[in-house]
Amino acid sequence: MAQILKQSVKLALVQLATTADKSHNLSHARTKVLEATRQGAKIVVLPECFNSPYGTKYFPQYAETLLPSPPTREQSPTFHALSELAKEAGCYLIGGSIPEREGGDGAKEGDKKLYNTSLTFSPRGELMATHRKVHLFDIDIPGKIRFKESEVLSPGNKITLIDLPEYGKIAVAICYDIRFPELATIAARKGAFLLLYPGAFNLTTGALHWELQARARAMDNQVYVGLCSPARDMEAEYHAWGHSMVVDPNAEVLGALDEKEGVLVQELQAGRIEEVRKGIPLYTQRRFDVYPDVSEGGRFEE
Numbered sequence: 001m002a003q004i005l006k007q008s009v010k011l012a013l014v015q016l017a018t019t020a021d022k023s024h025n026l027s028h029a030r031t032k033v034l035e036a037t038r039q040g041a042k043i044v045v046l047p048e049c050f051n052s053p054y055g056t057k058y059f060p061q062y063a064e065t066l067l068p069s070p071p072t073r074e075q076s077p078t079f080h081a082l083s084e085l086a087k088e089a090g091c092y093l094i095g096g097s098i099p100e101r102e103g104g105d106g107a108k109e110g111d112k113k114l115y116n117t118s119l120t121f122s123p124r125g126e127l128m129a130t131h132r133k134v135h136l137f138d139i140d141i142p143g144k145i146r147f148k149e150s151e152v153l154s155p156g157n158k159i160t161l162i163d164l165p166e167y168g169k170i171a172v173a174i175c176y177d178i179r180f181p182e183l184a185t186i187a188a189r190k191g192a193f194l195l196l197y198p199g200a201f202n203l204t205t206g207a208l209h210w211e212l213q214a215r216a217r218a219m220d221n222q223v224y225v226g227l228c229s230p231a232r233d234m235e236a237e238y239h240a241w242g243h244s245m246v247v248d249p250n251a252e253v254l255g256a257l258d259e260k261e262g263v264l265v266q267e268l269q270a271g272r273i274e275e276v277r278k279g280i281p282l283y284t285q286r287r288f289d290v291y292p293d294v295s296e297g298g299r300f301e302e
């Protein structure tokens with residue numbers, strides 16, 4: 001039987017120090033992505049909101065229009081920067097996420113919906129997939145943190161699975177999406193070898209849940225998981241947790257950063273998923289006579 005990960009591959013997570021200056025963020029991302037590919041990475045991930053500060057008041061200010069695709073350079077400088085960078089670096093580039101403003105002529109500019117959106121480009125610079133964050137980050141922990149993405153953002157409506165022909169399928173979702181295991185399970189059961197989450201947890205939930213979520217999604221589904229955060233900036237309004245990490249199909253942390261800027265490069269081994277699944281054969285032990293098979297559902301188109 002064909003392996004789920006067809007050949008071993010180096011994955012890089014770029015824990016970028018982001019600023020309020022979009023063009024600086026884009027050129028700095030370029031430097032770091034090229035640093036990753038010089039170390040042999042073929043799949044490179046940027047963090048959630050990698051080209052802007054993270055915060056509801058910033059989303060409208062930094063939003064770019066992506067549709068109809070391809071956008072002009074004026075509509076989306078980030079689309080073009082990522083496309084050119086993927087080509088220059090010769091890697092699959094998961095462009096973290098950016099605030100997106102709905103395109104088209106319909107609504108007035110100020111009424112157009114905003115999304116938190118991730119773009120994935122091929123090594124030829126072609127757009128392969130778009131993921132709009134499905135589960136918006138709305139939490140309120142008294143005395144600690146209140147954040148309501150839904151005050152300005154609209155949710156996406158699909159699961160994003162991407163076929164990288166030489167390696168196999170990956171799934172991309174964004175940060176808070178990781179808390180919803182159904183999404184991960186559906187993607188894994190549809191054949192993903194790797195679940196990627198550009199994300200920006202915070203200092204309250206980060207310590208408690210960041211690694212736990214990553215390892216849980218890996219353990220439940222016996223796949224690789226990568227979480228890519230921005231570096232922490234205590235001068236910014238939102239303090240990201242950092243600690244970007246790669247977890248293997250047996251839920252072991254293969255590598256992790258601290259809170260500072262850094263590039264984590266980790267090899268994902270072909271055959272490792274099968275080895276783990278052979279030892280603990282969840283895949284043949286499910287009881288769909290007792291509970292439903294969630295992977296029979298799932299929406300893949302917006």
Ligand SMILES: NC(=O)CCC(=O)C(=O)O
Nearest residue numbers: 137175176200201202205
């Ligand atoms: N940007 C986010 O979605 C943050 C999610 C988060 O911090 C959490 O605890 O979940």
